[in-house]
Amino acid sequence: MNRTESRSMVTTQVAGLIQSMRLKQWIKNGFIFVPLVFDGKLIQPRPLLATLAGFALFSMITSAVYLINDLVDLEADRAHPTKRYRPLPSGRLSREVAITAAGVLAAIALPLSYLLNPWFAVIVLSYLCLQLAYSFWLKHMVVIDVMTIAAGFLLRVAAGTVLVSAERFSPWLYVFTATLALFLGFTKRRQELIQLNGGENHQRAILDHYNIKLLDEIILIVTAMAMLTYALYTFSAEGLPENHTMMLTTPFVLYGIFRYLYLIHVRGEGSAPDEVLLEDRPLQLAVLLWGLAVILVLYILP
Numbered sequence: 001m002n003r004t005e006s007r008s009m010v011t012t013q014v015a016g017l018i019q020s021m022r023l024k025q026w027i028k029n030g031f032i033f034v035p036l037v038f039d040g041k042l043i044q045p046r047p048l049l050a051t052l053a054g055f056a057l058f059s060m061i062t063s064a065v066y067l068i069n070d071l072v073d074l075e076a077d078r079a080h081p082t083k084r085y086r087p088l089p090s091g092r093l094s095r096e097v098a099i100t101a102a103g104v105l106a107a108i109a110l111p112l113s114y115l116l117n118p119w120f121a122v123i124v125l126s127y128l129c130l131q132l133a134y135s136f137w138l139k140h141m142v143v144i145d146v147m148t149i150a151a152g153f154l155l156r157v158a159a160g161t162v163l164v165s166a167e168r169f170s171p172w173l174y175v176f177t178a179t180l181a182l183f184l185g186f187t188k189r190r191q192e193l194i195q196l197n198g199g200e201n202h203q204r205a206i207l208d209h210y211n212i213k214l215l216d217e218i219i220l221i222v223t224a225m226a227m228l229t230y231a232l233y234t235f236s237a238e239g240l241p242e243n244h245t246m247m248l249t250t251p252f253v254l255y256g257i258f259r260y261l262y263l264i265h266v267r268g269e270g271s272a273p274d275e276v277l278l279e280d281r282p283l284q285l286a287v288l289l290w291g292l293a294v295i296l297v298l299y300i301l302p
Contacts, residue, residue: 012092013092013093013094013097015087015092016087016088016092016093016097017087017093017097017098017101019086019087019093020066020067020070020086020087020088020093020098021063021066021067021101022062022063022066023063024274024275024278025062025066025274026055026059026062026063027274027277027278028062028153028156028274029055029058029059029062029156030055031153031156031157031160031177032051032054032055032058032156032157032159032160032163033051033055033160034157034160034173034177035051035157035160035161035163035164035166035169036048036051036160036163036164037291037294037295037298038169038170038173038294038298039161039164039166039167039168039169040168040239040298040299041164042295042299043299047163047164047165050116050117050163050164051160051163051164053116054113054116054117054120054159054160054163057109057112057113057116057120057124058109058124058127058156058159060105060106060108060109061105061106061109061110061124061127061128063105064101064102064103064105064106064109064128065128065131065132065135067098067099067101067102067105068102068131068132068135069131069134069135070086070088070098071088071095071098071099071102072135072136074088074089074095077089106128109124110124110125110128113125116163117162117163119162120159120162120163123155123158123159123162124159126155127152127155127156127159130148130151130152130155131152133148134148134149139206140205140206141206142206142209142210145185145206146182146185146186146189147182149181149185150178150181150182150185152181153177153178153180153181154174154177154178154181157173157174157177158174168238168239170233170237170238170239172229172230172232172233172236172237173233173237175225175229176226176229176230176233179222179225179226179229180226182218182222183219183222183223183226183257183260184260184273186215186218186219186222187215187219187260187261187264187273188272188273189207189210189215190210190212190215190216190219190264191264191268191269192207193207193210193211193212193215194212194268223257223261226257227253227254227257230250230253231247231250233246234246234247234249234250235247240297240298241297241298241301245297245301246294246297246298248293248297249290249293249294249297252286252287252289252290252293253290255286256283256286256287256290259280259282259283259286260273260276260283263276263280263283
């Protein structure tokens with residue numbers, strides 16, 4: 001093998017590794033910033049820097065998890081009509097490189113997490129163990145599969161609370177996070193099932209245990225719970241402005257949920273929530289306006 005071929009192979013492996021690390025899905029780790037904002041510490045340098053560092057370390061762990069999950073599903077993905085083009089099934093990324101990269105990412109992230117905050121390291125390790133259990137067992141258990149995904153989002157928020165030493169972070173936000181994550185998880189299962197019924201082979205056995213009627217009923221419940229828990233937070237949580245101006249942020253949350261339901265039921269999207277958020281401009285605008293409204297209420301109006 002000459003030098004040009006060797007460089008080309010290395011470039012292909014690096015590109016495949018970056019793609020398999022799924023950098024776009026790091027957006028999910030943005031939940032780690034929730035305690036920073038809602039505990040009123042967004043403009044304090046130390047909590048902000050700690051949260052930024054936590055975001056980077058959590059993202060390294062999630063990328064390690066994605067690599068492990070792809071390794072576990074390698075044979076099934078090779079038989080899948082679209083997933084076979086991913087780096088690992090297609091051969092653009094070797095198993096050896098993927099295994100090594102996952103180990104290196106975990107070996108770097110875990111010690112640095114401990115140096116950042118010991119309790120943060122405990123949460124990061126708990127997340128890693130939970131996701132390993134998901135990759136090997138829990139994703140094959142009906143309902144438990146989506147609840148495990150929701151637990152991952154709760155751990156992200158919990159990680160943020162220890163990094164900023166949260167003092168007035170409301171438990172209502174934990175409940176809202178859980179119900180919102182369940183909403184996204186079950187809507188994703190619904191779209192996967194629709195695509196499966198449309199003739200696309202997903203190679204996902206867990207879908208045999210779901211049907212549209214069941215998922216629509218579950219989605220109805222978690223949607224109502226998400227909207228209710230956020231509304232309860234805005235006027236009953238401690239530490240908020242006494243004039244209840246946080247309630248003004250509720251319409252943006254409602255629109256965001258309604259817009260997502262529209263994308264699912266009318267436009268047939270929603271099989272990848274992170275991609276929907278990155279591509280749908282009205283949904284992005286709703287999230288941006290909600291964020292600005294929260295900052296206005298918590299940091300400017302008081």
